[in-house]
């Protein structure tokens with residue numbers, strides 16, 4: 200894991216995660232005002248800290264963090280459009296976002312899906328099946344890390360993770376997208392991500 204310097208106090212741990220058994224998870228989240236309030240900045244940073252630490256063996260055990268690549272504020276019961284994502288590529292290079300008001304402004308018609316299906320911190324039950332997503336998306340939002348409005352062009356795994364997190368703003372969960380009759384039905388022209 201990247202060295203993040205001094206270890207932060209953990210505001211969010213597994214105990215704070217709202218599960219899909221709670222109706223709150225299905226509520227709609229609201230835009231936040233830009234410039235971000237101190238409170239919203241703190242929430243974004245604490246979400247980012249959760250994801251960063253969740254993939255570190257020692258810290259995840261110490262703070263009881265279930266590993267994640269992303270988290271939305273909705274999942275800790277804060278109905279605001281805030282999300283954090285931490286992705287490691289094959290070379291261990293890191294892509295991190297701490298986004299406010301993330302919004303998909305365009306997407307490809309072509310679909311993509313993870314061969315092994317998706318998972319979610321808020322979902323304990325087993326929901327197998329393909330989750331069709333747009334293969335490519337363009338997203339806009341304010342990124343706390345870069346301190347400015349950014350535009351992200353994402354494809355592949357990154358595009359899927361961003362769509363999964365933005366879905367939380369609308370109370371949508373990954374398994375809502377799984378074909379009920381045939382969870383593993385072939386998705387036409389889709390890119391399969393191993």
Ligand SMILES: [Zn+2]
Pocket residue numbers: 318319320321363364367
């Ligand atoms: Zn999720």
